[in-house]
Amino acid sequence: xxxxxxxxxxxxxxxxxxxxxxxxxxxxxxxxxxxxxxxxxxxxxxxxxxxxxxxxxxxxxxxxxxxxxxxxxxxxxxxxxxxxxxxxxxxxxxxxxxxxxxxxxxxxxxxxxxxxxxxxxxxxxxxxxxxxxxxxxxxxxxxxxxxxxxxxxxxxxxxxxxxxxxxxxxxxxxxxxxxxxxxxxxxxxxxxxx
Numbered sequence: 001x002x003x004x005x006x007x008x009x010x011x012x013x014x015x016x017x018x019x020x021x022x023x024x025x026x027x028x029x030x031x032x033x034x035x036x037x038x039x040x041x042x043x044x045x046x047x048x049x050x051x052x053x054x055x056x057x058x059x060x061x062x063x064x065x066x067x068x069x070x071x072x073x074x075x076x077x078x079x080x081x082x083x084x085x086x087x088x089x090x091x092x093x094x095x096x097x098x099x100x101x102x103x104x105x106x107x108x109x110x111x112x113x114x115x116x117x118x119x120x121x122x123x124x125x126x127x128x129x130x131x132x133x134x135x136x137x138x139x140x141x142x143x144x145x146x147x148x149x150x151x152x153x154x155x156x157x158x159x160x161x162x163x164x165x166x167x168x169x170x171x172x173x174x175x176x177x178x179x180x181x182x183x184x185x186x187x188x189x190x191x192x193x194x
Contacts, residue, residue: 009154009190057192072189073105080109080148083183084118087145091180095143096120099131103154103187110148119143129158136165140172146183152191162186 014022025046031039033047047068055063069075080096087093098110100122110120121139123131131149140147147169149160166184173179 009157072103072187075189076103076105076185076187077109079183079185080106080146081113083185084113084146085116087180087183088116088118091145093143093145093180094118095141095145097123097136097139097144097147099123099125099149099160101125101129101153101158102148102150103189106148106150106187125158129153129156131160131165133161133164133168137168137172140169140182142179144182145180146185148185148187150190151186151188154190157190159191160186 025043029039029042029046031037031041031043033040033043035041048063051066051068052063054060055066058066060066069078084094084096094117096110096113096118098106098120102110110118110122114120123135123139125131136147136149147165149162149165151162152159162184169182169184173181
């Protein structure tokens with residue numbers, strides 16, 4: 001019987017060229033990239049080259065804007081929890097806007113934040129699986145500290161209007177003097193390199 005794999009949007013085999021590029025670092029070129037000895041410095045060069053390549057792929061103005069973590073779930077937790085908890089601590093704001101079709105990593109993070117006193121608005125999507133920019137705007141309040149909308153859906157592939165959402169949130173903040181900034185977070189895990 002022939003096996004058919006239909007979950008390529010979530011996980012794919014490693015490209016042979018990528019495997020060849022990484023193989024030395026799983027063997028003779030291993031080293032702690034944070035150390036000062038030669039083997040570690042070679043590993044550091046490889047990490048910095050990867051950081052530069054990712055920055056270029058994302059259009060970042062500086063490779064130092066790129067921080068590597070263990071994966072998408074850790075990154076999502078770090079970004080959303082860090083931003084939300086900092087806003088609550090410094091300004092008392094405790095409102096988050098997200099969509100009902102986010103990856104489970106976002107939804108579980110928001111659910112945990114609800115146990116910490118945050119209010120979360122879960123926006124519906126249209127027939128194409130997309131959030132309406134106006135719905136995001138309508139959900140914003142003076143208590144909003146984070147908006148988290150994925151860029152590309154991991155199950156159906158719909159692309160969210162994140163650039164338009166970001167512009168709308170920025171305008172919402174700028175329309176009122178002394179309004180505090182709102183972090184716009186996007187999970188772009190399923191959008192890069194595909």
